[in-house]
Amino acid sequence: MSKVEEQVKIKALNIKAGDRIVAYCNNKMQICTVKRILETNQSNVTLSVFTSEHYRSSVLRIIRFQWDALVDLAS
DSSP states (O other): OOOOOOEEEEEGGGOOTTOEEEEEETTEEEEEEEEEEEEEOSSEEEEEEESSSSTTTOOEEEEEEETTOEEEEEO
C-alpha cells in the first residue's frame, strides 16, 4: 500500500526552511526539504534543499523559483 501525500500550492515567496516541496531536481520531480533560503529578491527565490528525507544519504541542491511561482507544498 502506497502512502498518498496531499499537496497544497503556495507562492515561492512564502516558502520557509523545513518545508517539504515538490520540485524538479536531479532530472526528475521529487519531494525536497528546504534547508535554507539563500536569497529573495524582486524576481527570484533561491533555496538550498535536501533531495531525500534521509539527510545522511541526501544531496544538497540549489533551486531557484520566480518569486510569484506557485509551488507544491507536500504534507
